[in-house]
Amino acid sequence: MKFVDEFRNPTLGRALAGEILSLVEPGRHYKLMEVCGGHTHAIYKYGVDDLLPANVELVHGPGCPVCVIPMGRVDDAVAIARQPGVIFTCFGDMLRVPGSDHCLLEAKAAGADVRMVYSPLDALRIAKDNPDREVVFLAIGFETTAPSTALTLKRARAEMVHNFSCLCNHVTIVPPLRALLESPDLRLDGFIGPGHVATIVGARPFQFIADDYAKPVVIAGFEPLDILAAIVMILGQIGDGRSEVENQYRRVVPDEGNLRALEVMAEVFTLRPHFEWRGLGFISHSGLRLSDAYADLDAERRFDVPGVRVADPKACQCGEVLKGVIKPWECKVFGSACTPERPIGTCMVSSEGACAAYYNYGRFAREREVL
Amino acid sequence: MCLAIPGQILEIVDEARRIAVVDVAGVRRRINVSLLDGDGSGSGAQSGDWVLIHVGFAISAVDEDEARATRDLLERMGADYEQELEQLKASVIE
Ligand code: SF4
Numbered sequence: 001m002k003f004v005d006e007f008r009n010p011t012l013g014r015a016l017a018g019e020i021l022s023l024v025e026p027g028r029h030y031k032l033m034e035v036c037g038g039h040t041h042a043i044y045k046y047g048v049d050d051l052l053p054a055n056v057e058l059v060h061g062p063g064c065p066v067c068v069i070p071m072g073r074v075d076d077a078v079a080i081a082r083q084p085g086v087i088f089t090c091f092g093d094m095l096r097v098p099g100s101d102h103c104l105l106e107a108k109a110a111g112a113d114v115r116m117v118y119s120p121l122d123a124l125r126i127a128k129d130n131p132d133r134e135v136v137f138l139a140i141g142f143e144t145t146a147p148s149t150a151l152t153l154k155r156a157r158a159e160m161v162h163n164f165s166c167l168c169n170h171v172t173i174v175p176p177l178r179a180l181l182e183s184p185d186l187r188l189d190g191f192i193g194p195g196h197v198a199t200i201v202g203a204r205p206f207q208f209i210a211d212d213y214a215k216p217v218v219i220a221g222f223e224p225l226d227i228l229a230a231i232v233m234i235l236g237q238i239g240d241g242r243s244e245v246e247n248q249y250r251r252v253v254p255d256e257g258n259l260r261a262l263e264v265m266a267e268v269f270t271l272r273p274h275f276e277w278r279g280l281g282f283i284s285h286s287g288l289r290l291s292d293a294y295a296d297l298d299a300e301r302r303f304d305v306p307g308v309r310v311a312d313p314k315a316c317q318c319g320e321v322l323k324g325v326i327k328p329w330e331c332k333v334f335g336s337a338c339t340p341e342r343p344i345g346t347c348m349v350s351s352e353g354a355c356a357a358y359y360n361y362g363r364f365a366r367e368r369e370v371l
Numbered sequence: 372m373c374l375a376i377p378g379q380i381l382e383i384v385d386e387a388r389r390i391a392v393v394d395v396a397g398v399r400r401r402i403n404v405s406l407l408d409g410d411g412s413g414s415g416a417q418s419g420d421w422v423l424i425h426v427g428f429a430i431s432a433v434d435e436d437e438a439r440a441t442r443d444l445l446e447r448m449g450a451d452y453e454q455e456l457e458q459l460k461a462s463v464i465e
Pocket of ligand 1: 319328335345349
């Protein structure tokens with residue numbers, strides 16, 4: 001209970017913890033997946049799991065966009081960054097993601113012009129400021145981020161910025177969830193739905209989890225109290241034998257999502273037949289590329305990229321971590337060969353990765369206090 | 372990069388490109404608000420509105436209480452929020 005005092009409202013935190021305790025059947029084990037890396041981060045930062053009974057287990061999902069980038073795509077990025085005349089732009093989190101030889105930070109140290117940007121619009125501005133250079137933006141992220149890339153590409157088109165292109169690694173949240181639900185290694189009892197993705201896509205895309213797999217989904221905010229409240233709602237559904245999509249984060253997430261964002265995504269992107277996910281392998285219709293109408297702004301078509309699949313390093317168990325099959329500390333290299341300073345796998349790079357969350361908040365093993 | 376941070380729109384400074392100046396914890400920066408244009412609420416984002424900002428774009432409108440609660444939460448997050456603000460400060464959106 002040591003973290004509960006950090007909650008804005010510790011009384012409410014304790015009350016929700018008590019409610020959770022009253023909802024669980026003794027002797028039954030509950031596995032709930034928090035899909036989003038933002039939730040993983042908040043859970044370990046605030047010790048939300050310390051407030052849960054021992055038979056309620058939180059399993060971390062695949063919803064950290066940095067963590068799921070496969071090594072071959074990093075190699076493609078590095079290959080473009082090394083081309084003469086290129087200014088390669090990306091979010092800060094991508095700089096240290098290992099490729100098979102190098103990460104982008106190492107490419108930069110070796111002379112490539114790699115620049116960190118806050119927004120794809122910053123990358124577009126760099127292109128306008130450097131008309132004699134090719135400026136490439138490495139786009140990553142789920143539906144939360146994809147509309148921003150789409151609007152930036154529309155702007156590039158409208159303003160005829162010909163030296164700007166995008167290496168698109170956007171992914172969608174539903175296909176990996178379906179893959180996890182089909183996976184025999186994992187039996188989940190319910191899902192804490194990703195709040196910010198749902199801001200864009202709404203609640204409806206998660207309906208298949210309730211309809212086809214009879215599991216509850218509760219879309220949740222990022223406060224520790226939101227996460228506890230979502231767990232209460234999930235356990236309530238399980239207790240009543242219901243499986244529904246509920247929206248705990250209604251104060252931010254409209255049930256229908258952001259229609260304008262969905263419209264621009266549909267215009268600028270098209271689904272790839274397959275996309276590789278780190279540790280999860282190829283998943284059908286899970287990745288986005290630029291639509292034919294935007295093909296001229298597609299860095300994959302403008303530059304020669306290796307485009308080869310590279311197997312994950314042997315020591316790395318990110319796939320099992322991303323599927324929630326093992327806890328980070330169960331990976332053999334966790335905290336020894338693999339640390340945030342020298343990551344082997346992606347889950348240690350981003351602060352939203354499960355391994356980084358465990359490492360940064362001292363969860364070296366699951367010796368949990370139990371209520 | 373996954374953070375969405377709350378800010379208040381001070382002014383729409385470029386109507387055609389839908390660029391607004393926002394105040395995020397005392398930091399003033401330009402962001403794009405066009406994702407809020409077609410959400411059924413009519414005229415889209417306006418000065419005074421609170422929004423969640425992600426990679427330079429407003430992705431949803433929030434009320435002031437929610438914005439303050441989110442900001443408190445992020446402030447307690449410490450380093451990650453600081454880093455996000457630093458990156459926002461370096462951003463120059465046109
Ligand atoms: S400890 Fe490192 S290698 Fe192991 S799963 Fe985590 S990120 Fe991957």
